Amino acid sequence: MSKQEAEACCSPVMREPLSAEQSAELARVFKAIGEPVRLRLLSLIASHAGGEACVCDLTGAFELSGPTISHHLKVLREAGVIEGERRGTWIYYRVRPETLRAVSSVLVPAGVEAVTA
Amino acid sequence: MSKQEAEACCSPVMREPLSAEQSAELARVFKAIGEPVRLRLLSLIASHAGGEACVCDLTGAFELSGPTISHHLKVLREAGVIEGERRGTWIYYRVRPETLRAVSSVLVPAGVEAVTA
Numbered sequence: 404m405s406k407q408e409a410e411a412c413c414s415p416v417m418r419e420p421l422s423a424e425q426s427a428e429l430a431r432v433f434k435a436i437g438e439p440v441r442l443r444l445l446s447l448i449a450s451h452a453g454g455e456a457c458v459c460d461l462t463g464a465f466e467l468s469g470p471t472i473s474h475h476l477k478v479l480r481e482a483g484v485i486e487g488e489r490r491g492t493w494i495y496y497r498v499r500p501e502t503l504r505a506v507s508s509v510l511v512p513a514g515v516e517a518v519t520a
Numbered sequence: 521m522s523k524q525e526a527e528a529c530c531s532p533v534m535r536e537p538l539s540a541e542q543s544a545e546l547a548r549v550f551k552a553i554g555e556p557v558r559l560r561l562l563s564l565i566a567s568h569a570g571g572e573a574c575v576c577d578l579t580g581a582f583e584l585s586g587p588t589i590s591h592h593l594k595v596l597r598e599a600g601v602i603e604g605e606r607r608g609t610w611i612y613y614r615v616r617p618e619t620l621r622a623v624s625s626v627l628v629p630a631g632v633e634a635v636t637a
Contacts (some may be wrong), residue, residue, distance in 0.1 A: 419567050420581070426560040433559065436627075437551030446626075450536050464537070486573040503627045509563075510553075510624040 421509075432506045435482035440465065443477045448485060449498045457493035527608035538626075549623045557582065558592045565602060566615045574610035 421429070436442050447464055448456045458472055465472065476496060479485045483502045487494040538546070553559050563571045564581060571615040579589055591614060596602045600619045 419563075421560050421563040423560065426556040426563070432554075432561045433550045434554030437547050437549075437554040439540065439547040442547045442550065443538050443540065446536075446538040446543070451575065469616050473526040485521040507624045507627040510627075512622045 429506055429509055430483050432502060434479060435478050435484055438475070438478075440467065440472075443481055444472070445479060445498065448461055448496050452517060455495045455497040457495050459493060541593050546623055546626055549599050549601060549619060552595050552601055555592070555595075557584065557589075558596055561589070561592055562596060562601060562615065565613050570613040572612045576610060 410450060436445060447461055448454075451460060453481070457474070458469055461476075462469055462472055476485065476487070479488055480496075483499055485496045486499050487496045489495075534536070560581070561578060562576055565571075568577060573597060575586055575589055576594070578593075579586055582589065593602065593604070597604055600616055602613045603616050604613045606612075
């Protein structure tokens with residue numbers, strides 16, 4: 404999702420039904436992270452020193468080829484979960500916290516306290 | 521995920537990499553809600569009066585057959601996102617907040633404040 408969408412979409416946090424449009428937008432993000440390799444890639448990037456990681460930092464954790472990892476990173480990027488910046492030979496990926504906040508907030512049902520960081 | 525898994529799995533909240541096993545368990549939940557109809561069903565149940573809803577309360581929001589809705593509810597139930605209780609003719613579904621809390625907490629990256637309910 405775009406930064407604007409991420410900031411605007413999700414205030415109801417399940418206190419009122421999501422519209423079909425909101426559901427489609429949010430489901431796209433959940434689908435992107437609803438795959439074990441991609442979710443693990445996301446956690447590796449989020450927890451990496453400096454909050455960013457290149458493919459070179461990530462391949463060691465998987466028995467997968469570089470192109471396969473790159474494909475999963477592309478899916479995460481297209482869903483707005485991460486963003487990449489080319490510096491020299493490598494693209495460095497970092498999490499887009501506004502997207503994670505947006506989808507995380509949707510999952511907090513009415514009357515349930517959010518888990519604090 | 522089971523109640524035990526939901527309570528135990530997710531304290532690192534992306535401050536350290538998820539293991540392959542944690543990723544597989546959590547991705548299953550995200551995959552279940554990574555589909556627009558299922559995410560909308562979840563929000564309809566969560567926001568319904570009394571925190572529970574039967575298929576009879578849900579079909580009106582969709583141009584989908586009862587069996588199709590029931591299939592989506594089954595996927596949500598098998599992922600531990602909702603639970604159902606039969607009373608008379610109907611099964612009443614409610615959200616399992618421990619599962620939502622668990623997967624929501626994973627999405628809060630280090631240094632980012634959780635959204636409070």
